[in-house]
Structure formats: structure tokens, C-alpha cells
Amino acid sequence: MILEMITIGWNNGLELRAERSRVLIDPKRTERGVPVLLTHGHRDHIPKDVKNPSSKIYATHPTTSLLTRFYGAPPESVIPLSFNETLVLGDIRITPFIAGHIIGSAMYLIEADRRRILYTGDVNPRGGFHVEGPADVPEADVVIIESTYGSPEYCFPDPHRVRAELVKWAVDLVRSGEKVLIKAYTVGKAQEVISTFNRLTNAEVVVVGEAAKSSSILARYSRLRFSLSENDPCIIITNKINPMSAGRRAIVTGWVLRRQFHGFEGFCLSSHGDFYDLIEVIRRASPQEVYTVHGMVETLANHVRREMGIRAEPLRITKV
Ligand SMILES: [Zn+2]
Known part of the structure; x- marks a missing residue:
């Protein structure tokens, strides 16, 4: 895609x-x-x-902490960014905006030659308990948007209701003497679940496995109350449940649209926006062109073209 003096490719990630x-x-x-x-x-x-120590990686503060302390990036190769502060790289200006997906998640507004291009990354205009806020969408001429849930059948339930159901289910079981195991993705979802119990209950939560490590790193950016040692009965949050472990099991993810899910109690709480949230992001950015990436790219682009009257298509693999 060539926009006057800026070329955008999609191959090794987004290339500008x-x-x-x-x-x-x-x-x-x-x-x-x-x-x-x-x-x-x-x-x-x-x-x-x-x-690789010779790379130069820019990301928000929480993301740079994950890079160095969780993924093993050398500290000298990462450069932290603050939301709404513009970074100038030659003739490209880049500003991170809150994406609302997980803590530290950023959308990037790219400005070059008077064109404004918004790359959403993973985005959630509803936000969550353990993120900086809902997506803060700037206006742009061109939007490049993720399409993970880019089809109308993905209409998520009210997250407040899902959170209330999750804590009631877990706390009632613990009160009756059962152990509860909650599976949640290591980065983002585990902290969202901990934060949910912290805000809505006084229950003690235990975090184990890789989720304990990521939660300890991310707790400095938004407070989390949890312990690392198991008591019995208790609520355990983990990224991986041992099939031999005793206890009642739940999974928290946007991919469960029904309550029973392969032996798990399913709670539909997503870090992504659903289809209607993605449409809302586009509406707020008010672009003349939309390009879709990741997931249901055709469905979302077709809808944007037909229903919103905006030029839209999947971003094809190209190299700049
Ligand atoms: Zn993500």
C-alpha cells in the first residue's frame, strides 16, 4: 500500500x-x-x-518490563515509551495511545507526510480492571485494525455480569470446602482475573506457574493482591492446570460462548473487543480507508465496506 510518501507493508509484522x-x-x-x-x-x-542485544525495541513501560524480565530481552535493547508522547524516527512520527487490551497495550498513530495512519494492534474499547483504560481512539485517515473477533456472531456478554458470575461461582465453592482452579492466559488475562477477585471480593487468591511470574512483574503498574503459596480450600489462578489436580475447574477466555466447555466451567471475558467493539473503534477513528489484519479479515472488511461505506480490504502480504 503506497500513501503518497509512506509505504506500508505486511510481512515481517507491519513495515513502514x-x-x-x-x-x-x-x-x-x-x-x-x-x-x-x-x-x-x-x-x-x-x-x-x-x-538479540543489537536490536532497538520501543514499547510502553509495562511492555518493556515484560520484555526484559519475562522474555529475556537485554535491558540495553529496550526503550520505554509513554502514552500520548510522540516519538520521531526520521520522517515518521509515532504516538502510542491506550489500546485497552492488556496493561501497556498501545495503538500507534503514525504520521508521515501529513497522513495519519492508526495501527490498532489488539484493541478493546471496553478496557478492563487491570489496564490503563478503554481504548483511546484518535482520528486517522487510514485504520489498520485487528480482526480477531471480526464477525457478527462474536457479541460478548456484559463483562460486569461475567465477572460477578465468576466470583460467585468460585467463592460459593470455596465456602463449601472445594478447591477452585481457574485457567487464564499468562500475560493479561491472569492479572485481569486476580484484579476481578481483588475488586469484588475479599477472597484470597493464589497464583502459580508462569502466571505468578508475569503477575509479579505487572503488579507494579496496577496493584494486584495475591499469594504464591496454596492453602486449602482456595482459589488458584494458573495458566496451566495439571489434569491430575483435584478441584473444580474454570477457564476464562473470549473463546467460550457457552458456560460448559470441555470439562471446564467457561467464563467469556475477553481482552479483545468483539465485532461491535471493532466497528466502534473504526467509527471513532473516522477514516477514509480501513485495512484488516489477524483473524476474520474478509468478514470485517466486507462489513465495513457495505455497511459503513468506507473503502476496506484485508492488508495483503507485501514487503516494503
Ligand atoms: Zn494480544
Whole structure:
């Protein structure tokens, strides 16, 4: 895609090239001498060679903490950014805005040659308990948006109701003497679940496995109250449940639209926006063009074109 003096490619992550500079966002691998920006700290957005000391990676403060303390990036290779503060890389200006997906998650507004391009990364206009806030969407000429749940059948339930159901289910079981095991993704979801129990109950929660490590790192950015040693009965939050472990099991993810899920009690709480949230992000950005990436790219682009009257298509694999 060529927009006057800026070229956008989609191959090794999002690739931007202006007259005097080149930038990669969420690349699979770093490239020598090319600055990298990361939208957030989920593993599928981290370059495979993150431990390479010669790379130069920009990300928000929580994400840089994950990079160095969880993924093993050398501290000298990461540069922290603050929300709403513009970074100038040659003739490209980049400003991070709150994405509302997990703590530290950023959308990037890219400005070059008077064009404003918004790359949402993973985005959630509802926000959550353990994020900086709901997505803070700036206006842009072009929006490049994730489409993880980019189809109308994905209409998530009210997150406040889901949180209330989750804590009631767990606390009632613990009161009756049972142990509760809650499976949640290591980075983001585990902290959202801990925060849910912290805000809505006085129950003690125990966090084990990799989720304990990520939660300890991220607790400095938004308070989390949890312990690392098991008492009995108790509520345990983990990224991996041993099939031999005794106790009642639950899973918290946007992918469960029904309450019973392969032997788990399913609670539909997503870090992503649903289809209607993605439409809302586009409406707020008020662009002339939309490009979709990740997930249901065709469905979302078709809807934007037909129902919103905005030029839209999946961002094709190209190299700049
Ligand atoms: Zn993510």
C-alpha cells in the first residue's frame, strides 16, 4: 500500500517506509539497524530474536518490563515509551495511545507526510480492571485494525455480569470446602482475573506457574493482591492446570460462548473487543480507508465496506 510518501507493508509484522526512515511494528524478527515498536506483551507479538542485544525495541513501560524480565530481552535493547508522547524516527512520527487490551497495550498513530495512519494492534474499547483504560481512539485517515473477533456472531456478554458470575461461582465453592482452579492466559488475562477477585471480593487468591511470574512483574503498574503459596480450600489462578489436580475447574477466555466447555466451567471475558467493539473503534477513528489484519479479515472488511461505506480490504502480504 503506497500513501503518497509512506509505504506500508505486511510481512515481517507491519513495515513502514518513508523517504528517510523505516520502522517495523510487532515483527517476527528484528532487522539490523531498523527500529522496532511493539504494541503489547503477548508472546505472538514479540520478535523471536528478542534476546538479540543489537536490536532497538520501543514499547510502553509495562511492555518493556515484560520484555526484559519475562522474555529475556537485554535491558540495553529496550526503550520505554509513554502514552500520548510522540516519538520521531526520521520522517515518521509515532504516538502510542491506550489500546485497552492488556496493561501497556498501545495503538500507534503514525504520521508521515501529513497522513495519519492508526495501527490498532489488539484493541478493546471496553478496557478492563487491570489496564490503563478503554481504548483511546484518535482520528486517522487510514485504520489498520485487528480482526480477531471480526464477525457478527462474536457479541460478548456484559463483562460486569461475567465477572460477578465468576466470583460467585468460585467463592460459593470455596465456602463449601472445594478447591477452585481457574485457567487464564499468562500475560493479561491472569492479572485481569486476580484484579476481578481483588475488586469484588475479599477472597484470597493464589497464583502459580508462569502466571505468578508475569503477575509479579505487572503488579507494579496496577496493584494486584495475591499469594504464591496454596492453602486449602482456595482459589488458584494458573495458566496451566495439571489434569491430575483435584478441584473444580474454570477457564476464562473470549473463546467460550457457552458456560460448559470441555470439562471446564467457561467464563467469556475477553481482552479483545468483539465485532461491535471493532466497528466502534473504526467509527471513532473516522477514516477514509480501513485495512484488516489477524483473524476474520474478509468478514470485517466486507462489513465495513457495505455497511459503513468506507473503502476496506484485508492488508495483503507485501514487503516494503
Ligand atoms: Zn494480544
